[in-house]
Structure formats: C-alpha cells, structure tokens
Amino acid sequence: MTSEIAGFGLGLRPDHYLQFREHRPKVDWLEFISENYMVPGGQPLAHLDAIRRDYPMVMHGVSLSIGSSDPLNLEYLRELKTLIARVEPAWISDHLCWTGVDHTNLHDLLPLPYSEAALRHLTERVSQVQDLLGRRILLENVSSYVSYASDEMSEWEFIAELARRADCSLLFDVNNVYVSSVNHGFDPRTFVDAMPAERVRQIHLAGHEDHGDYIIDTHDHPICGAVWDLYAYTLERLGPVPTMIERDDNIPPLDELLAELDCARSIAARLRAPVAVAAA
Numbered sequence: 001m002t003s004e005i006a007g008f009g010l011g012l013r014p015d016h017y018l019q020f021r022e023h024r025p026k027v028d029w030l031e032f033i034s035e036n037y038m039v040p041g042g043q044p045l046a047h048l049d050a051i052r053r054d055y056p057m058v059m060h061g062v063s064l065s066i067g068s069s070d071p072l073n074l075e076y077l078r079e080l081k082t083l084i085a086r087v088e089p090a091w092i093s094d095h096l097c098w099t100g101v102d103h104t105n106l107h108d109l110l111p112l113p114y115s116e117a118a119l120r121h122l123t124e125r126v127s128q129v130q131d132l133l134g135r136r137i138l139l140e141n142v143s144s145y146v147s148y149a150s151d152e153m154s155e156w157e158f159i160a161e162l163a164r165r166a167d168c169s170l171l172f173d174v175n176n177v178y179v180s181s182v183n184h185g186f187d188p189r190t191f192v193d194a195m196p197a198e199r200v201r202q203i204h205l206a207g208h209e210d211h212g213d214y215i216i217d218t219h220d221h222p223i224c225g226a227v228w229d230l231y232a233y234t235l236e237r238l239g240p241v242p243t244m245i246e247r248d249d250n251i252p253p254l255d256e257l258l259a260e261l262d263c264a265r266s267i268a269a270r271l272r273a274p275v276a277v278a279a280a
C-alpha cells in the first residue's frame, strides 16, 4: 500500500531502530537513505520492513549523481526500483548535484554550473530517470562552498526552470539554502520566493557548523534560530509542506529529535492560527 505523506517526519537512523519498533513514537512518517537498504537481506532491511508496517515512508538517495557527465548508472536504478517495489514509498528523492565523474566517486554532493547547457543536460537525465522508474522524483538543493565562473543564472532560477522543463518535484532543504546564503552572500528569502510552491513536496531541516563568515553543512547539530526563521518564511510562502529533521551525524537520543520536531509543529501551527483582530 502506498501511503500519502503529511505532517512531520524524521530521518530513520539505525540508532533508533528499536525505539521505532517497540515504542512507535509519534511521528507522521519516516525517510530513509535508499543506499543503506539496497541489499537482498540482512538486519537493516529486516528492521526497515518491520518499521514500515507502522509508518508511511519516503526514500532519499545519495548516489544518483544526476548532474554527472557519466552515463546514468542503470544497475543502480534497477536496484533502486527493486527497493521501491518492496517499500512502496510515497515518493523518492535525490540531490541536484554530481558526486563523481569518469567512474570515480568523490563521495560528496557537488554543485552544478547554473547554465543553459547544464539545464539541457539535467532535463534529459531527469526525464530518463523518471521514465525508468515510472514516477516523478524529488530533487533537493545542496549546500555549496564554491560557484562556477560559467554560471549564467542563480541557483534558484536554475532549480525552478529545471523542475518546469523536466516536470519533476522538489525537496527544499531550508538549512542548505541558509548555509549557501551565508557562504555566497545572498538573501535566502530570494531563494524561497523563487520556488514553485506546487512542486515542493518535502522540506528538510538540519543543523550545521557555524564558523562566522562561513558555514560547514555538517547535519550534526540542532537547528539554529536563523534556520527556524527561514523555515517559518518558507511555510508562509509555500504552504504546509511535509517537513522532517535530517540528522546525519552525532545522532542524539530520539527524544531530542522529537522535541525539535515539536518546534517545527509549533511554527506551522502558529502560521495556521487565525490572526486576532483588536476590538475597536
């Protein structure tokens, strides 16, 4: 059964398998890293199957390398399709980036040049992937530390145009936008304003390492005040998009993440609350 996703979720991490299996904490849905379960058996897959019985799920990949000039990895896509058939996620996502070239994996989510040539390249590849998988995918904005001299447009213009041409959906990572806005010196609200609301199906929230005049996107800290503020702005502009907290390292006790998720719920509830009109 494929479930619809709404509300507030968490990234499923091995540290919390048993709590999700035994205590079923109140989370509306879970996201898991596809590559960790693209195997025919083993304990992680057994945990995933068991937890899937209680929670709607979405899949999040890190290896599609949609922007690379290498041919698409058809073996990877076949394995991904097998996992999709097993889990029946509401949707699948990966990153708008490249992770290697000439069959060398650089193990990083690297930014693309924002050019017409890159747009044409990406549009063709996203369409190819969507045809192969038989469904739309979500692509996520990555954080970055460098830009290309050959850029012809902003990142937000590039993403909006790619989504339109390739007819794909978007995963909007609020933290990544904030990190890039500090590193590159732009107003993150300009990025939010350019997103096509009808295509943004999921939001990521995360923490980072602040070095003052630059930020390293570590996903290993609690969410900071500036990212919460940008999240509120994002919900105002894009509406009630399903939101989750993405912690990739320095995994805290589950209760800490659930408390952070309550902050996201409160912000969304505050925005939905009717504005009181002062009596004359």
Ligand SMILES: [Fe+2]
Residues within 6 Å of the ligand: 140, 173, 176, 204, 246
């Ligand atoms: Fe993310």
